[in-house]
Every structure is written in C-alpha cells, then in structure tokens.
Amino acid sequence: MVWLCIERIFAVLFSSVEFLCAFLPFTLLVYYLLPGRRLRNHFLLLMSLFFYAWGEPLYVLLMLTCIVGNYAFGLLAAAFRDSAGRWPARLNLAAMLVFNLGLLAVYKYSGFVISNLNSVFGLNLEDPGFVLPIGISFFTFQGMSYVLDVFRGQAQARLNVLDVGLYVAFFPQLIAGPIVRYNTIAAEIDGRREKWQDFAAGVELFIIGLGKKVLLANNFALVVDKILDSGTYVYAQEMSVAAAWAAAIGYTLQIYFDFSGYSDMALGLGRMFGFHFLPNFNYPYIARSVTDFWRRWHISLSSWFRDYVYIPLGGNRVSKQRLVLNLLLVWLLTGLWHGANWTFIVWGLYYFCFLTLEKLTGLNKLLAKIPLVGNVFTLFVVIIGWVIFRSPDLPYALQHIGLMFGLYNNPLTDEIFIYQLLENRVHLAVALLACLPLVPALKSLCQRFKVQVGRGWLGAPLGIVRDSVLLVVLVLALAALAKGSYNPFIYFNF
Amino acid sequence: MQKLPGNDEPVAAEEAITPENNEPVVENEAITPEIDSPVVDNGAFATSLPDILAKIFQPKKTEAAPQQRWFLPAAFLLVIFGMFFSTYILNIDVFYKEIEKVSDGAAEKDLVWHEAGAALVEHWEERTTEYMALKDRLVELHGWEMNLLDKHFVRDADYSYSVVKDNHDWLQFITFTAQPRQIVQEIETIKELDIPILYVQPPTKFIDGYTKFPDTLNDHSAENVAANFALLDAAEVPYLDLRQAAEEDNLDKERMFYRTDHHWRVETALWAVGRTVQELEELFGWELDPDGAYTDPANWRVTDYGENFLGSQGRRVGPYYAGLDNFCLLTPKFDTKYHLELKQHTGELTIYYGDFITTIINKELLTEPSVYTNRYGAYWGADYPTVVADNLNIEDGLTVLLIKDSYGLPYGAFLSTMVDKLYMVDLRYYNIDNLPQYIEAADPDVILIMYC
Numbered sequence: 001m002v003w004l005c006i007e008r009i010f011a012v013l014f015s016s017v018e019f020l021c022a023f024l025p026f027t028l029l030v031y032y033l034l035p036g037r038r039l040r041n042h043f044l045l046l047m048s049l050f051f052y053a054w055g056e057p058l059y060v061l062l063m064l065t066c067i068v069g070n071y072a073f074g075l076l077a078a079a080f081r082d083s084a085g086r087w088p089a090r091l092n093l094a095a096m097l098v099f100n101l102g103l104l105a106v107y108k109y110s111g112f113v114i115s116n117l118n119s120v121f122g123l124n125l126e127d128p129g130f131v132l133p134i135g136i137s138f139f140t141f142q143g144m145s146y147v148l149d150v151f152r153g154q155a156q157a158r159l160n161v162l163d164v165g166l167y168v169a170f171f172p173q174l175i176a177g178p179i180v181r182y183n184t185i186a187a188e189i190d191g192r193r194e195k196w197q198d199f200a201a202g203v204e205l206f207i208i209g210l211g212k213k214v215l216l217a218n219n220f221a222l223v224v225d226k227i228l229d230s231g232t233y234v235y236a237q238e239m240s241v242a243a244a245w246a247a248a249i250g251y252t253l254q255i256y257f258d259f260s261g262y263s264d265m266a267l268g269l270g271r272m273f274g275f276h277f278l279p280n281f282n283y284p285y286i287a288r289s290v291t292d293f294w295r296r297w298h299i300s301l302s303s304w305f306r307d308y309v310y311i312p313l314g315g316n317r318v319s320k321q322r323l324v325l326n327l328l329l330v331w332l333l334t335g336l337w338h339g340a341n342w343t344f345i346v347w348g349l350y351y352f353c354f355l356t357l358e359k360l361t362g363l364n365k366l367l368a369k370i371p372l373v374g375n376v377f378t379l380f381v382v383i384i385g386w387v388i389f390r391s392p393d394l395p396y397a398l399q400h401i402g403l404m405f406g407l408y409n410n411p412l413t414d415e416i417f418i419y420q421l422l423e424n425r426v427h428l429a430v431a432l433l434a435c436l437p438l439v440p441a442l443k444s445l446c447q448r449f450k451v452q453v454g455r456g457w458l459g460a461p462l463g464i465v466r467d468s469v470l471l472v473v474l475v476l477a478l479a480a481l482a483k484g485s486y487n488p489f490i491y492f493n494f
Numbered sequence: 495m496q497k498l499p500g501n502d503e504p505v506a507a508e509e510a511i512t513p514e515n516n517e518p519v520v521e522n523e524a525i526t527p528e529i530d531s532p533v534v535d536n537g538a539f540a541t542s543l544p545d546i547l548a549k550i551f552q553p554k555k556t557e558a559a560p561q562q563r564w565f566l567p568a569a570f571l572l573v574i575f576g577m578f579f580s581t582y583i584l585n586i587d588v589f590y591k592e593i594e595k596v597s598d599g600a601a602e603k604d605l606v607w608h609e610a611g612a613a614l615v616e617h618w619e620e621r622t623t624e625y626m627a628l629k630d631r632l633v634e635l636h637g638w639e640m641n642l643l644d645k646h647f648v649r650d651a652d653y654s655y656s657v658v659k660d661n662h663d664w665l666q667f668i669t670f671t672a673q674p675r676q677i678v679q680e681i682e683t684i685k686e687l688d689i690p691i692l693y694v695q696p697p698t699k700f701i702d703g704y705t706k707f708p709d710t711l712n713d714h715s716a717e718n719v720a721a722n723f724a725l726l727d728a729a730e731v732p733y734l735d736l737r738q739a740a741e742e743d744n745l746d747k748e749r750m751f752y753r754t755d756h757h758w759r760v761e762t763a764l765w766a767v768g769r770t771v772q773e774l775e776e777l778f779g780w781e782l783d784p785d786g787a788y789t790d791p792a793n794w795r796v797t798d799y800g801e802n803f804l805g806s807q808g809r810r811v812g813p814y815y816a817g818l819d820n821f822c823l824l825t826p827k828f829d830t831k832y833h834l835e836l837k838q839h840t841g842e843l844t845i846y847y848g849d850f851i852t853t854i855i856n857k858e859l860l861t862e863p864s865v866y867t868n869r870y871g872a873y874w875g876a877d878y879p880t881v882v883a884d885n886l887n888i889e890d891g892l893t894v895l896l897i898k899d900s901y902g903l904p905y906g907a908f909l910s911t912m913v914d915k916l917y918m919v920d921l922r923y924y925n926i927d928n929l930p931q932y933i934e935a936a937d938p939d940v941i942l943i944m945y946c
Contacts, residue, residue: 017622021577029575057611200563203570222649226710419709426643454563467566474573476639482632483811484623484651 014206014265015213017481023051024269031273037190041166044273048171052134055175059133062103063169069099070143071164077150078157089151096147100140107136112340135175137337141304142168146182148308155183163189172269176262178280178300181307185275192274202271204470209264211473214480216434217258219427223420224250224390234399240414244403246421248387252379253431255386256285259298285435288374289364290354290381301337305330320360327356338389343397347388354381580627588625592617630866634812641815646708648811657810661706664753665807665816666699668707669715674722676926677897677945681729684941687933689895690778693726693733694770694944695719696758696901697740699751722946734773736766743769752819755805757870760824763904764791771912774940780892787828788912797823804865813865821869823860824904826850826911831886836878839923854883854907870900873907879923880932881906883916890914895938897921897929899945909942921945 013019027047034040053060073096080089105113107130114125146167149155158164166189173180227247228234239247263280270277280300287293294302306315313326328349335348358364367374384401391397403410421428446453446462454463582589596617600610626632640648646659658666677684684691698715699705707713719737726733740750743765750762758766768789771782783789803821804813830850837843846853856875859867874881877900885891891914896906898918910916917936919929933941 017577017581017626018619020574021626022582022622025571025574025578028571053611054615057615058608196562196567200567203567207566207570222647229710415709423644423646423708463563464565467563467569470566471569474570475635478573478577479632479636479639482626482629483636483648 014262014269015210015477015481017478018054020478020481023047023054028272032194041189042162044171045162045166045169048166048169048174051171052169052174056134059131062107062133062136063139064165066100066103066139066143067165067168068161070096070147070168071158071161073099073147074150074157074164075159077147081151081153093147093151096144100144104136104140106130107133109336109340138177138179139168139174141179142173142182144308145179145304149182149186155186158189170270170275172266172273172275173277176259176266177298178263178266178277179304180277180300181304184278188275194274198271198274198276202268204268205264205271206268207470207474207477209261209266209268210477212257212261212264212434214261214477215473216427216431217254217256217261218480219424220250220254220257220431223247223424224254227416227420234396234403237399237403237408237410239403240411240417241404241406242413242417243420244400244410246417248383248400248404250420251390252285252383252386253428253435255389256281256435257431283435283437285379285382286375286437287378287382288371289358289367289378290351291358291364292368292374293378293382294351294355301334305334309333316359323359324356327359328352331355341392342394343388343391346394346397347385350385350388577627581622581625584627585621585625588621589618592621630812633810634814637812637815640811647711648815650810655810657807657815658707658711659816660700662704662748663816664699664705664751665755665805665811666705666707666713667756667807668711669698669700669713669718671714672718674718674725675921675945677921677929677943678722678725680926681726681731683930684933685729685731687930687941689933689938689941691731691941691943692770692773692777693722693731694766694942695722695733695735695737695946696766696905696944697737697745697750697762699756699758701737701747701750704747719946732773732777734770736769739769752803752805752821752870754808754816754819755803755870756807757805757901760822760870760873760904761791763901764789764794764824764908766905767908770909770942778940780940782892782912789908791824793827794824795827797825799823799860799869802863802865803867803869805870806868809866818865821860823855823872824908825855828911829887830911832910833884833886835880835882836874837880839879850907850911854910871903873903877903877920877923878918879920881916881918882936883910883918885910885912885914885916888912888914892940893917893936893938895919895933895936895941897941897943897945901946902944905944 027044031040031043034043049060049064052063073092076092077089077096080092106128110130111127114127117123118125146155146164150157158167167180167182167185168174170180224247227239227243227250260281267277267279278300280298282296282299284293284296287296310326310330313329314322315326316323318326331348331352332345333348334351335345338344338347358367367377384404387400387404388394388397391400399408402408406412443453445451446459451462452459453466454460592614596610596614599605599613605613623629637648648657650656654667654670656668658668660666673679678693681691698719700707700713700715702716705713719735723733723735740747745762745765749759751758768783768786771789774780774782787793799821801818801820803819805819808816808818832846832848832850832853834846834853835843836846851857854874856872859869859872859875871877883906891912893915894909894913895917896902896909896919898906898920899922902918902920906916906918915936915938917932917938919932921929924932
C-alpha cells in the first residue's frame with residue numbers, strides 16, 4: 001500500500017535522529033568551513049548523494065544516471081536551440097522525455113501495467129518486481145524541468161555536470177519535494193549569499209515543519225491506522241458513521257501536516273544553505289473552491305503540470321472542448337504521478353470533474369463570494385478525495401465512503417469514535433488551529449501597527465514567546481524521535 | 495510580472511496564469527514563505543480582522559531594518575551540535591567498529607556492495623538508538639507530554655512494546671494471540687519421563703472483568719491461556735490456575751501486580767507458592783509446608799525500598815507517565831542455608847554458599863539509586879539458563895524442577911526454602927532439545943512448569 005514505508009527508510013527522513021543529530025550538523029559544519037562556492041557546491045552534492053544512498057545504496061546509481069542523462073540532454077538542448085533546425089531540438093526533447101518517463105515507467109508503473117494486462121487479457125506476464133526508488137517522481141521531474149527550461153531558453157545549460165547534480169540531487173528537496181524548478185534557483189547555484197537572517201529564517205521553518213510532522217501528522221497517522229485497522233473494519237461494514245468520518249478527517253489532517261511539514265523542513269534546510277525554494281503549501285484547507293484548493297496544495301506539482309503540460313497544450317486559450325481535454329490530461333497525469341493504482345487515477349479524475357465544473361460554470365467565483373459555504377463545500381470534496389487517495393483499492397474506497405454516509409445501516413457513532421475523539425482532543429484542536437493562517441494574520445497585525453517582533457516593548461516579549469514556543473516544539477519533537485514513536489511518511493513513495 | 499526570489503529573471507506573463515482561471519496572479523497574491531510574506535489576499539481568516547483594525551487606526555507603513563535573530567538559531571545549533579558531539583563523537587569508536595563488523599560479515603556472507611552498505615546503515619541506526627545522548631531524559635519528557643495530553647496509548651517503535659494505560663492507570667503491554675509454548679505443545683515428551691508434572695498458570699495482569707483497555711485495543715491473554723489449557727487437558731496434565739485461585743482467595747487486585755512492570759509483585763509470588771504447595775499436597779500427597787510456616791507472610795521480613803522502581807513498562811515511557819512503583823523485598827525470618835550453582839549465559843558456573851540473603855538476593859539491584867534498575871531481578875540477580883539451589887537445611891526433602899520464565903524469579907526463591915533441591919530451567923536461554931536429558935540427570939520428584 002502506498003502509504004506504508006519500508007522501516008529502514010526512517011533514517012533518510014529529516015525527522016530522524018540520524019539526520020538531526022548527525023547528518024545536518026556535520027553538513028553545516030563542513031559546508032561553512034569550506035572556502036569558495038565551488039567547493040561548497042561539490043560538498044553539498046556529495047552529502048546529497050550520501051543522504052540518498054543511506055536509504056537506497058543501490059538506487060543512488062539510478063539517480064546518478066538520471067543526473068548524467070539530463071545533463072547531456074541539457075547540453076544538447078542548448079546546442080540545438082542555438083542552431084538553425086527545429087527537429088534536432090525536438091528530437092532531443094523527445095529523447096529526454098523517453099529517458100525520464102521511461103525510468104518512471106519501468107520502476108513505478110511496470111508492475112501496475114503488467115498486472116492490469118494480465119487481468120484484462122488473461123495473460124501471464126511476469127511482474128519484474130522493481131522496488132520503487134525513493135523520490136523517483138521528484139528527481140525525474142526536476143531533471144525534466146532543467147532540460148525543458150534550457151530548451152525554452154529560460155535558462156542556460158550547465159557545463160559542469162556537478163551543478164546539474166546539485167540541482168537534481170540536493171538533499172532538502174530530493175526525496176519528497178517541493179519540485180524545484182530549475183529557473184527559480186539557477187542563479188543561486190553560483191550566486192547565492194548565505195546570510196544569517198536566511199539561516200535564522202530557515203531554522204524557524206525547519207522547526208515548524210518538524211513540529212507539524214512529528215507532533216501532529218504522526219499522531220493522526222496512529223488514529224487513522226488504528227480506526228481502519230488493516231481494512232477488516234471497513235470491509236465488514238461495521239464502522240460507525242462517526243468513526244468513518246473520523247478516519248477520513250484524520251487522514252486529511254495527517255497528509256497535510258505530513259507533507260507540508262516535510263516541505264517546510266525542505267524550505268528551511270534550503271534557506272540554511274542560502275537557497276530560496278518556493279513554498280509548496282498555502283493553508284489549503286481554508287480554500288473556498290476546488291480551484292482555490294489546488295492553488296494552495298502541492299503548488300510545485302500543480303505549477304509543474306501547468307507550465308510544462310497545460311500551457312504548451314494551449315492552456316485555457318482554446319475552445320471549450322479542447323480546454324476540457326487539456327484539463328483531463330493534466331489531472332490524469334496528476335493522479336498517475338501519485339502512484340500506480342487505480343485509486344490515484346480515479347482521484348485525479350475526481351478533481352478533474354470538480355475543476356471542470358467550476359471552470360465551465362464559474363462556480364468557484366460564486367463560492368468565493370460566500371466564504372463559509374465555499375469552504376465547507378471544498379473541504380467536503382477534499383475529504384472524500386482523500387478517502388479515495390488513501391484506499392488500497394476502489395471497492396475499499398466505495399465501502400469507506402458508503403460507511404461515511406450510513407449506507408450500510410451502520411450505527412451513527414460507536415465507542416471507537418468516542419475513544420479516539422477524547423484521546424486526541426488536544427491534537428485535534430491544535431491541528432485545526434494550525435490549518436488556519438493565524439501566524440500570517442498575526443504578522444500582518446504586527447506590521448500594520450508597526451510592531452517589529454523581537455524589538456520594542458511589545459515586540460520583544462512577542463519575540464521571546466515565539467522563539468520559546470519554537471524551542472519547545474523542537475525539544476518535544478526530539479523527545480518523540482528518541483522514543484522511536486510511529487514515524488511514517490506518506491509522500492515517500494512518490 | 496512576477497519576480498521570483500532567487501533569480502533576476504521575471505517569469506513570463508503566461509506562466510502566472512493558473513489553469514483554473516484566466517486571471518493572472520497579481521504580485522501581492524504571490525505565494526511566499528509564510529514567515530516573510532504579507533498575508534495573501536484570498537486568506538479570508540487572515541485579512542478580516544486586520545482590515546477592520548486598519549480602517550480604524552490607519553497606521554503608516556514604514557520599513558524597518560531587518561532584525562537579526564540570534565536566540566533561536568543559536569539554540570538550534572546548540573541542540574543539534576550537542577547531540578552530534580555526545581552521541582557520535584564521544585562514541586566514534588563504537589560506530590567505527592561497526593564498519594569492521596560489517597566488512598567481516600560481508601565477506602563471510604558474500605554480500606555485494608550495496609547489501610553491505612544497507613547492513614552498515616542498519617548497524618549504525620541500532621547504535622544510534624543505543625547511544626543517543628539524553629535518550630532517557632527525552633523519553634521521560636515524551637512520557638510527561640503523553641501524560642499531560644491524557645494519552646492512554648503510547649506507541650513504541652516495536653509495536654509489541656507499546657504501552658497502554660488501563661482503566662486503573664496501570665501500564666500494560668498488549669498481549670497478542672500467540673501459539674502455545676513449545677513446552678506445552680510437546681508436553682508428551684516430558685510426560686514420557688514418568689515424573690509428575692504440574693503446570694502453574696500465574697495470574698495475568700489483564701484481569702478479566704477488572705481491567706479494561708481503551709477501545710480498539712484488545713488483550714488476548716485469556717485466549718492464549720485457554721489454548722494452553724486445551725493442550726494440557728488433552729495430555730491429561732494437571733494445571734493450577736492461579737487466576738481462579740486469586741478470585742477464590744479474594745486477593746486485592748490493586749496489589750497483585752506492579753503498576754509499571756509486567757510482573758506480579760513478590761508478595762503475590764509468595765501467595766502463589768502457598769497455593770502451589772496446597773495443590774501438590776492435594777494431587778500427590780506431598781507436604782512441603784505441613785504447618786504453613788514457610789508460606790506464612792508473618793515469617794517473612796518485609797523491607798520496603800520505597801517508590802523507587804520503574805518497571806519494564808514504565809521504562810518505555812519514563813517515570814512521569816504513570817509514576818513509580820513501591821518495591822518490597824521479602825526475606826525469610828527463619829534460618830536458611832544454601833549451596834547455589836548459577837549457570838551463566840556464557841556457560842560459566844558461579845557458585846555461592848550461604849543463607850538466603852547471601853546467595854539468592856542481589857543487593858546491588860536494590861541499592862543502585864537509579865529508578866531504572868530492575869529491582870524485580872533482586873531474586874537471583876537475573877534469569878539464568880539453569881540454577882541449582884541445594885537447601886542444606888532440608889535433608890531427604892522433595893526435589894523440584896521448575897521450568898520457568900521471569901515470573902519464576904521470586905516464586906523459585908520462595909519455593910527453595912521448603913524443598914531439598916530446586917532446579918530451575920529458563921527455556922528462553924536453555925535449549926529445549928536438551929531438556930529431557932537435563933531432567934533425567936536432575937531426577938526431580940516433580941516438575942513444575944510456569945512458562946507462559
């Protein structure tokens with residue numbers, strides 16, 4: 001099942017003792033002792049490869065292959081871009097797509113394709129049994145982003161393969177994103193300046209992300225896994241309506257804090273080394289329409305598909321029929337990107353339906369004018385979507401949704417729901433508050449009243465409170481990691 | 495056009511158009527890291543109150559110099575470098591030795607390079623868990639946090655060691671469905687030795703009708719015991735169910751077990767020996783304690799060591815989750831003399847001679863100040879593959895062979911005072927294939943099995 005992690009991969013997580021107490025301090029120490037940009041970049045690449053090899057000693061070769069391949073394609077793209085003919089450039093582009101998508105097809109989708117061919121056509125093809133390399137969906141997409149940006153003339157090809165390596169393999173975003181677009185950090189590979197202010201901002205982001213992941217997401221993971229309990233509860237149609245909703249909402253919270261937490265940590269780590277990645281989440285659960293939701297959720301992925309698939313196909317400057325087809329393709333690919341399972345494809349198509357509906361009817365603009373209705377509607381759609389996303393197969397998803405609406409004459413509530421609600425009441429309250437943009441609101445309030453946090457009679461105590469809270473979060477997260485508590489990570493398998 | 499941080503090249507206008515509408519993303523709607531950016535316009539919760547307040551007060555916007563933050567980043571660096579130094583640098587020899595171990599192992603097992611790499615990673619992770627600085631303090635903090643949040647379930651990295659707080663605030667491990675022990679499955683082999691056998695089932699910490707777990711958690715102690723009894727019934731081997739006996743004798747359930755440990759209290763073990771002696775008399779006519787002196791609590795000195803025992807379950811969550819246990823040592827007031835042979839795990843034999851306290855009691859485990867010390871192990875000091883306790887004050891008495899686990903530690907100690915010779919075999923450390931020969935060599939009068 002896609003949300004399960006291989007246990008030994010725990011060490012590759014930012015939220016692990018090995019990373020926090022060994023890898024990160026060692027990397028920071030040596031990095032800042034090294035003179036010169038070149039040495040520092042080479043060191044970062046070396047540490048990034050080590051980081052990947054820690055969890056995937058064999059597949060680090062695959063990633064190196066991806067780096068070298070995209071480096072070569074990038075050079076060719078630059079060469080052909082400057083030459084007269086279009087066909088060599090397009091052929092090179094096609095070869096690059098075959099190369100990167102081929103890696104994905106083999107390692108991520110071959111088993112899925114073969115099992116479906118076998119069941120549809122009654123064949124007996126052997127599943128090659130490839131193990132999914134960690135982060136393959138992220139680093140192949142980054143590789144493609146590099147070559148595509150060079151092809152379009154939006155970036156210069158790197159002459160040094162190590163620079164391409166650093167871009168593709170840089171450990172903060174290597175295994176779980178955000179998908180960093182090459183042209184957003186191209187200048188920073190050589191031209192960044194590490195500043196203490198950035199470092200401090202990075203530390204804050206990292207701690208926030210760590211807290212989200214370890215203190216919130218991991219707790220909800222326990223709740224959801226306990227309620228759903230290997231599926232027998234669902235298949236037996238015994239789960240109460242409330243418990244079914246609790247599992248769905250629990251997963252909604254788990255996946256958000258898990259993924260956004262990891263993204264925050266990635267952004268924070270990037271900052272510590274002078275890189276400025278674009279944020280990946282913007283309080284998605286306050287969205288007032290599905291359209292709005294997808295402007296806030298996994299922004300790097302949706303913008304990747306927008307810029308490299310949707311807009312080249314014409315975007316929305318085409319006929320309505322063509323627009324619908326464009327959206328269908330984008331959301332089919334989005335679903336597929338998430339995993340080799342029909343549930344992900346259906347999940348992608350599920351959003352295609354709502355987004356198309358909003359686009360064609362202007363529903364999103366109407367919902368934006370009625371915030372509460374819009375928010376409730378969007379959350380409803382999103383929560384159901386997550387049920388499909390999490391389910392191991394479509395029948396399970398339908399069962400779970402059916403239980404949520406009492407279609408199996410299941411009871412309204414049960415002891416399991418009541419126990420989980422009481423047991424997790426504090427986490428639930430904190431999580432709901434954390435879904436709201438309270439911190440930006442507070443910052444805005446401070447800015448409007450000229451209060452600079454950390455300075456002045458009001459700002460200084462606020463700064464102390466802020467930093468104390470963050471320090472407490474860091475220590476509590478470290479305590480949870482020392483305990484060796486439950487530490488799954490959902491997006492690891494993408 | 496939207497400038498993105500990190501480069502000076504503006505993004506082309508068409509890239510600012512989202513697939514879902516035709517409106518370009520305006521610069522002040524740009525999504526920027528939450529700690530730097532002004533509030534985005536479409537965050538309804540974020541703008542309504544400031545907007546209202548701004549309209550009332552209309553402050554001027556001024557640019558302030560960027561503030562240098564020191565405390566948080568300095569504290570962060572202190573924490574991670576402190577942990578780095580104390581976990582890894584101070585123990586660098588340990589981590590280095592793993593490289594040698596894995597290299598040797600790789601050559602032996604003919605591992606390829608990436609398999610050796612994976613093995614090395616696994617070893618380093620295990621050493622990290624073992625040598626992590628301040629681990630106990632951090633676990634205690636986590637336990638404190640769980641208690642503050644009123645959590646009744648604290649998951650462990652190894653799920654079987656997850657701790658549950660039951661309806662009496664006792665700590666419990668979850669007992670999963672398990673196959674009967676090999677000794678029970680192969681009881682016929684032991685029966686063939688033609689020595690009387692009595693299976694002793696100790697009370698379980700999950701007491702039916704008394705203990706309640708949070709919903710979604712199920713304890714399978716009763717089912718496992720029933721499975722054992724079914725096999726014993728089929729083999730016609732008698733058993734003493736101390737769970738039932740505790741009900742009959744109306745034992746104080748609050749005082750039967752340690753709150754933070756999975757073992758019974760030593761006082762309960764003494765009562766259990768008394769019940770065993772009664773059962774042996776009823777079944778086989780042996781009178782180990784004819785006047786009840788040996789098992790009378792009044793003949794045992796109680797030394798109270800206070801609340802300084804953190805049991806096996808408590809050690810997983812720290813003392814702030816459920817507190818500490820009070821540990822009392824029972825030692826005989828009557829005269830005792832032993833010749834004791836303890837077979838170590840290395841095969842080495844350690845011999846003691848003296849009274850109960852000198853030979854059986856490990857004082858270090860009682861006087862060591864750390865609450866993490868396993869006080870329960872004070873009887874015999876630890877679990878050994880085999881122990882032979884020759885009670886020199888009893889001649890021509892019964893020879894008992896006790897097949898035990900850790901429940902047998904105080905139980906065997908108390909039993910040893912009323913038998914001639916006590917053999918104890920711990921099947922967790924003794925190869926069961928060699929058991930029949932061991933039994934034949936010991937030639938006991940009765941075999942007690944308390945291994946469940």
